[in-house]
Amino acid sequence: MPDTRKRSSIWLQFKDFFFVLVLSLSQFRLHGSTGLRSGSQANFFPPLEDAMLPSGSFNNRMALITGGGTGLGRAMTATLSQLGAQCIIASRKLDVLQRTAEEISSQTGNKVHAVQCDVRDPQAVSQCVDQIEALTGLPDVIINNAAGNFVCPSERLSPNAWKTITDIVLNGTAFVTLELGKRLIQNQKGASFLAITTIYAESGSGFVVPSASAKAGVEALYKSLAAEWGRYGHRFNIIQPGPIRTKGAFSRLDPTGAFEKAMIDRIPTGRLGTPAEIANLAAYVSSNYASWMSGAVIRFDGGEYVSLAGEFNELRSVTPDQWKLLEAMIRKTKGS
């Protein structure tokens, strides 16, 4: 490459890097590292953070939450524990699980157990279920929440990157569900299974293709088992969350923070969801108040999905004066 082109290419790369840096610093200054941004219409939709179900709704019930040490899984564990459940949280990082378990137990007075398990490994899943049986007996509530994801152009994905995400999300959910399902059937015990997917499981999405493919597979798995295993007392439901700030998701899907404003602008309720809100929904779906609910796919996204889907939704930015002009132009049209 000639010297001048090399210099200008290095300058372009530097400019890109500088742009991203300035962008992320300004996001940080504006909103802090964890602060929630929101549009003005968010005032109509305040998040309620307290537990919605009557206290004791999960007394004498055992709940397994995969990925329960962090983010949304942690919030679901806290709510179920507050409502009386004995919880088991399972994932790879035992120290994180133990810290979360202790914090939640000390707040709710109900025992939370931490069990190490890599859901990609069917043998590890079987051993984890042995451990759960010994600790609490088979669970009444199973929440498949563990996941892996990152944004990446598909042409940059290695076979192992594809395998890693699809193994955690699709195979991991299948291994946990089948292992517990079989043992519950053998013991003639019914249970509520809930899978946490995402709104793009339905639409597909570029730049998160392994996650989109695997989450779509999870939805097919849960809808199929809802039809097949109702006869054994099992219910299967799905929650598709829209964006809810967690370190795990946002650090891998919006590393600079630049994407967040665009997301909020297109969400009709003008804000992100909160972990406590999805925890309340998950608790309801997993509770006996929802004993007639099976095979349901619940989109929980502040309206983001329909906002992205409607061809004319961008017309929200047209002002009343501009509408007067547009209407006059349309009315003037005669014939085809």
Ligand SMILES: CCCCC/C=C\C=C\C(=O)SCCNC(=O)CCNC(=O)[C@H](O)C(C)(C)COP(=O)(O)OP(=O)(O)OC[C@H]1O[C@@H](n2cnc3c(N)ncnc32)[C@H](O)[C@@H]1OP(=O)(O)O
């Ligand atoms: C802001 C938007 C909000 C809306 C959100 C909507 C949907 C969200 C869905 C979610 O699932 S969010 C949950 C996100 N949480 C997590 O991902 C937590 C767990 N994640 C992890 O542990 C890791 O990120 C990972 C990579 C999933 C698994 O870790 P590990 O098993 O240690 O894998 P490796 O680091 O060995 O990597 C395996 C393979 O993948 C390649 N790879 C890793 N990162 C990237 C990357 N950023 N881009 C491209 N490729 C990547 C890595 O190089 C390895 O492949 P090789 O071929 O090199 O072996």
Ligand SMILES: NC(=O)C1=CN([C@@H]2O[C@H](COP(=O)(O)OP(=O)(O)OC[C@H]3O[C@@H](n4cnc5c(N)ncnc54)[C@H](OP(=O)(O)O)[C@@H]3O)[C@@H](O)[C@H]2O)C=CC1
């Ligand atoms: N936050 C959001 O905006 C959205 C989240 N979701 C979904 O919500 C769920 C929770 O995500 P969120 O809380 O945001 O992110 P987190 O990263 O906090 O949660 C993911 C959890 O999965 C666990 N995990 C990852 N790999 C494995 C593995 N191989 N075996 C066992 N556990 C594993 C992690 O624990 P460890 O590292 O200890 O293994 C972690 O606790 C996911 O299913 C995600 O797809 C969907 C849409 C939007």
